[in-house]
Amino acid sequence: MDLTLHVWRQSGPKDKGQLETYPVKGISPDMSFLEMLDEVNEQLIKTGKLPIVFDHDCREGICGTCSQTINGKAHGGQDRTTVCQLHMRSFKDGDEIFIEPWRARAFPVIKDLIVDRTALDTIMQAGGYVSCHTGGIPDGNAHPIGKPVADYAMDAAECIGCGACVAGCPNSSAMLFTSAKVAQLAVLPQGKHEAKARVKNMTDALQTSGFGNCTNHLECEASCPKGISVKFIAKLNREYMKAVVS
Amino acid sequence: MILDGKTPTGPIEKTWDKHRFDMKLVNPSNKRKFKVLVVGTGLAGGAAAASLGELGYNVEAFCYQDSSRRAHSIAAQGGINAAKNYPNDGDSIYRLFYDTIKGGDFRAREADVWRLAQVSNSIIDQCVAQGVPFARDYAGYLDNRSFGGAQVSRTFYARGQTGQQLLLGAYSALSRQVKAGTVKLYERTEMVDLVVVDGVAKGITCRDMITGEIKSYWGDAVILATGGYVNVFYLSTNAMGCSVTAAWKAVQKGAYFANPCYTQIHPTCIPQTGDHQSKLTLMSESLRNDGRCWAPKKKEDCEKAPGDIPEEDRDYYLERKYPSFGNLAPRDIASRAAKEQCDDERGVGPGKRGVYLDYATAIERVGEHTIKERYGNLFEMYEKITDENAYKRPMRIYPAPHYAMGGLWVDYNLMSNVPGLFVLGEANFSVHGANRLGASALMQGLADGYFVIPYTIAGYLATVTPGVVTDEHPAFKESKEQVQAQTDKLLNIKGKKTVSEFHRELGKVMWEDVGMARSEASLKNALQRIPEIRDEFWKNVNVTGSGEELNQQLENAGRVADFLEFAEVFATDALHREESCGGHFRTEHQTDDGEAMRDDENFAYVAAWEFKGVGKAPELHKEPLKFENVKLAVRSYK
């Protein structure tokens, strides 16, 4: 199929950046979206132009590296799908496709479609862990964890840290990302003891890292390729109240 | 030269405990003075950096991704083994040890494997303590499943995302140390050289992948935990950025590369659809627990819809060839069998490189609902990629390069032959012999990182004075100049072919001539083709852009350049090993019914290769393998 791409090109953080148009021909519906971009890049190189840079690694929806806004939607807007899992059969011959980087104050553009997401790591470093040492740990079965609790923790733990929730949110809030870790650890016997300090430290980091506030637009859940539920935000809020009230 | 693995002697059950006691310790108040560089933040590197930071060492950790949470360990699906024997089904440290030695086709060191089995249980405890949400039963206890043909249920898992959850556990421990100030992270930083001073590893040189700056870092010890090299085949289940570069730079500086020809080709991957393909996707091996592999008996049926091929015209080839293991035959055997069907022109799907994995019988037996519960996410993933519904139509699968058993040679302390250079995880060669069993790589990565290196590195550091060599030493300047020269060279060729075109060409040669089945003729052909491709690369590659910016073409060019040197050593190793064992199958060495024939008399050794320069024959060093606790036997799965 033949397509027209409008791709965000920005040579560096200081460049203003603009959309550039590339007509592409002969794309197979079996190609993944990133393979389509590979093909475009090969053509650009052959014609002496600079290829489009974009973040990617696993290409199977688990590492959270790929990050593109396609036609205004983070990851292209398909249910539970990352950019790298998107296939060209979801597009039609003659389509125009707009490809842009994540847009958020906390994620400055580095080049073309690549942004800096270290703010997400900063939130994790503020408290997204259980303070256990290596070694000297009791048997894994010492504290039984009921299946519903283990399943709840796993639902939250599926977050891949891609940042689509931030890109999708009108306020650029990282609440869904933060809440997933807070909720996972708060319900587990191993994580409970530090729950109060954790929720405070992580929400503080959230506020000082350039993310906006959560005003319940729920766009985060809609953008999330892993189906992380906003119920974890409610859990974070409850945990936060517990922490500040006591 | 005969290499010494420095394995402790005495009864195997006591080796690790005794060795731990015999090793020197570093005085706690001195630890902060030692700087340790950890390259890689996957399971092995992440666990090591976090644990060493906790102990008080001054750690710097590096990865090429934008976050230390994204190493390719994240993609592991199936699970992690441990000898807990929770199901009471007869498992033990001895059995895990035995299975691993046998599964590796008797090409690994006994003591290393014993240690792995011994610490496996602590890994599970550690991960639970970190909050890893392993699957649990209704009473709240940890659930186990049988995996990869093991006859006991010893695999722990977190849905289909075990690697992700374990890595996030290690990442959380690492994040805690970053906050505590014991670990400094360098993301988007690619190691492009090892700095060796007077024969001892003392630092690394990296390229900042955002600014292009070439910078050196010094350390009292260097740990490489940089993963596997199967992207030498171009198409594999590894991430796009996985490369041999870090290990290869160490080889160029004197480290030996052990058993490069031992690579694992995983049987259940989604087949290639066309030349545009950039990577292959693995589907968990657990699929073979309920799926039945078959190919049409008649060539003329290959184009038909699978539902139109009657039962009697289907060849359930694994059940036919291996009646006792059937569809659960080990990976190397299952992969080769699939290839045989396709070589016999009975393959299905695009290019006829595929066989069926059929759930009809299982759905009839336990119902679609149960199958959905067991494999729902995998069926979904399959449908996303192929647009086919595997509940209705058998999946198509084909083997793909997946794991590297070979790697940098290390002794029992995980130190390479270059003092001060330690190698962990998939990047070393240690425990899997010629074939790795399912769910044992995650175990090894975490064993190395959490429970081995914290002890063995102390034994080394206790013998060195901290900070005597820093980046003031001229070797660092030299290393930076060398890297700069290579960068300039790549950028100035301005040829006609892209980096990907060269990588694809190399991959094709490796897959066809050095892939699942190798012969003297195919290997000789590869050894002729690889230098030709390499020569053309250095004359005709087109690397766009400049060195002083984010430049993915330049990054890839460096990696492909290293693959082009490494591939030759790989093929040389495969040619020299005149036997078939594990993942290494030489067509000359097989029984009448096509089974691998090992030659213990002549090849029960580790082959460690010393690099002698581009285009020169590498030199072979051998480490003989002794089997005192397990009897050498033919690995039969019939």
Ligand SMILES: Cc1cc2nc3c(=O)[nH]c(=O)nc-3n(C[C@H](O)[C@H](O)[C@H](O)COP(=O)(O)OP(=O)(O)OC[C@H]3O[C@@H](n4cnc5c(N)ncnc54)[C@H](O)[C@@H]3O)c2cc1C
């Ligand atoms: C799809 C898939 C499924 C798997 N499933 C299982 C399973 O179910 N069970 C199991 O036991 N095993 C499984 N494996 C194998 C297992 O996941 C890996 O062997 C293991 O995770 C490797 O861990 P590692 O820490 O050694 O390397 P990796 O996780 O690959 O980490 C390598 C690290 O090194 C860094 N790095 C590499 N080169 C450089 C450089 N030049 N400069 C700077 N940094 C560098 C990377 O950034 C990364 O941080 C699977 C593998 C794949 C591919």
Ligand code: SF4
């Ligand atoms: S919550 Fe969802 S969208 Fe946000 S980082 Fe996690 S996986 Fe990505």
Ligand code: FES
């Ligand atoms: S590239 Fe890993 S999730 Fe898309």
